[in-house]
Amino acid sequence: MCSCKDREQDPQTTSEFVGPIIVGAGPSGLAASACLSEHGVPSLILEKSDCIASLWQHRTYDRLKLHLPKWYCELPLWGFPEHFPKYPTKHQFISYMEAYASHFSIKPNFEQNVAKAEFDPTLGFWRVQTQKSQYLSRWLIVATGENAEPFVPDIVGLDKFNGSVVHSSKYKSGSDFRNQRVLVVGGGNSGMEVSLDLRRHNATPYMVVRNTVHVLPREMFGFSTFGIAMSLLKWLPLNMVDKLLLAMANLLLGSTDHLGLRRPKTGPIELKNITGKTPVLDVGALSHIKSGKIKVMPSVKEITKTGAKFMDGQKKEFDSIILATGYRSNVPSWLKSEFFTKEGMPRTQFPDGWKGENGLYTVGFSRRGLLGTACEAIKIAKDIADQWGAINDLSEISVIPNSSHLEKSQAT
Numbered sequence: 001m002c003s004c005k006d007r008e009q010d011p012q013t014t015s016e017f018v019g020p021i022i023v024g025a026g027p028s029g030l031a032a033s034a035c036l037s038e039h040g041v042p043s044l045i046l047e048k049s050d051c052i053a054s055l056w057q058h059r060t061y062d063r064l065k066l067h068l069p070k071w072y073c074e075l076p077l078w079g080f081p082e083h084f085p086k087y088p089t090k091h092q093f094i095s096y097m098e099a100y101a102s103h104f105s106i107k108p109n110f111e112q113n114v115a116k117a118e119f120d121p122t123l124g125f126w127r128v129q130t131q132k133s134q135y136l137s138r139w140l141i142v143a144t145g146e147n148a149e150p151f152v153p154d155i156v157g158l159d160k161f162n163g164s165v166v167h168s169s170k171y172k173s174g175s176d177f178r179n180q181r182v183l184v185v186g187g188g189n190s191g192m193e194v195s196l197d198l199r200r201h202n203a204t205p206y207m208v209v210r211n212t213v214h215v216l217p218r219e220m221f222g223f224s225t226f227g228i229a230m231s232l233l234k235w236l237p238l239n240m241v242d243k244l245l246l247a248m249a250n251l252l253l254g255s256t257d258h259l260g261l262r263r264p265k266t267g268p269i270e271l272k273n274i275t276g277k278t279p280v281l282d283v284g285a286l287s288h289i290k291s292g293k294i295k296v297m298p299s300v301k302e303i304t305k306t307g308a309k310f311m312d313g314q315k316k317e318f319d320s321i322i323l324a325t326g327y328r329s330n331v332p333s334w335l336k337s338e339f340f341t342k343e344g345m346p347r348t349q350f351p352d353g354w355k356g357e358n359g360l361y362t363v364g365f366s367r368r369g370l371l372g373t374a375c376e377a378i379k380i381a382k383d384i385a386d387q388w389g390a391i392n393d394l395s396e397i398s399v400i401p402n403s404s405h406l407e408k409s410q411a412t
C-alpha cells in the first residue's frame with residue numbers, strides 16, 4: 001500500500017504520508033483501510049505487533065468462538081465465506097481477516113509501536129512517533145482497540161502466591177490445568193468461558209464474581225439473543241426491550257441470583273450503553289455453575305502463598321490463578337488529545353465518537369463490537385474521501401514548512 005522508507009539507524013527520519021495514518025492493524029484498522037481504498041484514498045497502517053489482528057492471533061484462548069452470529073461480525077465490503085458456521089471459531093475469524101487484508105492489498109507496517117502522536121498546529125499535520133521513525137499526516141485514525149492492554153488489578157498478596165498466575169490473555173487451554181484447583185478472578189465473558197474450558201479439562205474452577213452481572217443465553221428459541229435485541233430495538237423503546245430480554249432469560253435460564261450471579265437493576269442493553277459492561281452470553285458455563293462444578297465465589301480479600309481468603313471469611317487452597325479481569329484502552333499513553341478520556345475512550349458518545357478535531361478519527365471505540373467497527377469505518381472513509389477529493393493538488397498537501405530530514409512516502 002505504501003513504501004515508507006525508514007532508516008532504521010536514524011530515529012529522526014520523518015516520513016510524510018499523503019493519506020491517513022491508521023494506528024493498529026486489528027479488525028478496525030483493516031476495515032478503515034479497506035473502506036478508504038474503496039474511495040481511492042491510500043492509507044498507512046502502523047502496527048506494534050508482527051501480524052494483523054494480534055489480539056485474535058496472540059491473546060485469545062483456543063476454544064474461542066464469536067458470540068454473535070457471523071453477519072453481525074463482518075467487516076465492511078467483503079463478508080465471511082458462505083461455508084463458515086453461524087458462530088465462526090477464532091481460527092476462522094483470523095483466516096477471514098487475513099483474506100480480507102489480502103483482498104484489499106492491505107500491507108501494514110509491522111513492529112511500529114506508536115509511542116506518541118500529537119497535532120502540530122503550525123504544520124496542520126499529525127506527528128506520529130514510533131521507535132523507528134516519525135510520520136506526518138493530515139489525518140490520524142486511532143484503531144488501537146478498547147482491549148489494548150490486559151488489566152491486572154492490585155490484589156493483596158498476589159505476588160506471594162506460589163502457583164502460576166496468568167491473565168486470560170495468556171490462557172490457551174484447560175489442558176495446562178488438568179486436575180488443578182483454579183481460582184478464576186472475574187465473571188465477564190472471559191471468566192465464564194475460561195471456567196467452562198477448565199471444567200471440560202477436569203480442573204475445578206472457582207470463579208470470583210464480585211459484582212452484579214447479566215447472564216443471557218446466547219440464543220433464545222433458536223435465534224441469537226443479540227439479533228432479537230437488535231430487531232426489537234427497531235420497534236420498541238430500550239427499557240421495554242431490556243424487560244423482554246430479561247423475561248425470556250428468566251424463562252430459559254431461571255433466576256441466577258441464588259447462584260451468586262445477581263442481576264444489576266439496570267437492564268442489559270441500557271447498562272452496556274451507559275457503562276460499556278457487556279452482558280455475559282452463556283455458552284454452557286451456567287449449567288456447570290448450577291451443578292456446582294464451577295463454584296462462584298465472592299470478592300477476594302487476600303491471596304496467600306497457597307490459596308485465597310475471601311470477603312465472606314472462606315479460605316481455599318489453589319494450584320493456579322487466572323485473572324480474567326479484562327482490558328483497557330492504551331490511547332492515553334501515546335495520544336496527546338483532549339478528545340479521549342483518561343480511560344482512553346472518546347469523550348463524545350456513540351454515534352458521534354468517531355470524529356474528533358483536526359483530522360482525528362476513532363474506529364472500534366463505540367462499545368458495540370465489530371458491528372460498531374463496520375459502521376464507523378464506513379463513515380470515516382466517506383468523510384476523509386470528501387476532503388481528499390477537495391484537495392485536488394496533491395503537491396499542495398505535501399509541502400511542510402520547517403521540517404528537517406523529510407522523506408516523502410509513496411502511496412501505491
Ligand SMILES: Cc1cc2nc3c(=O)[nH]c(=O)nc-3n(C[C@H](O)[C@H](O)[C@H](O)COP(=O)(O)OP(=O)(O)OC[C@H]3O[C@@H](n4cnc5c(N)ncnc54)[C@H](O)[C@@H]3O)c2cc1C
Pocket residue numbers: 023024025026027028029046047048049052053054055056059060061064065066067068073112113114115143144145146147148190330334363364365368369370371373
Ligand atoms: C477474548 C475476546 C473475545 C472477543 N470476542 C468478540 C466477538 O465475538 N465479537 C465482537 O464483536 N468483539 C469481540 N471482542 C472484542 C474485540 O476487541 C473486537 O472484536 C476486535 O478485536 C476489536 O478490533 P480493534 O481492531 O478495534 O482492536 P484490536 O483487535 O485490539 O486491534 C488493535 C490493534 O492495535 C495494535 N496497537 C495497540 N496499540 C498500538 C500502538 N501504540 N501502536 C501500534 N499498534 C498498536 C494492537 O497490537 C492490535 O493489533 C473480543 C475481545 C476479546 C478480548
Ligand SMILES: NC(=O)c1ccc[n+]([C@@H]2O[C@H](COP(=O)([O-])OP(=O)(O)OC[C@H]3O[C@@H](n4cnc5c(N)ncnc54)[C@H](OP(=O)(O)O)[C@@H]3O)[C@@H](O)[C@H]2O)c1
Pocket residue numbers: 064065066067068147153154155168185186187188189190191193208209210211278299300324325326327
Ligand atoms: N466469545 C466471545 O465473543 C468473547 C469471549 C470473551 C470475551 N469477549 C469480549 O471481550 C471483552 C473483554 O471481556 P473480559 O471478560 O475479558 O473482560 P470484562 O468484560 O471487562 O470483565 C472483567 C471482569 O473482571 C472483574 N474484575 C476486575 N477486577 C477485579 C478484581 N480486582 N476482583 C474481582 N473481579 C475483578 C470485573 O468485575 P467488575 O464488573 O466488578 O469490575 C469483570 O467481571 C468484552 O467485550 C467481552 O464481551 C468475548
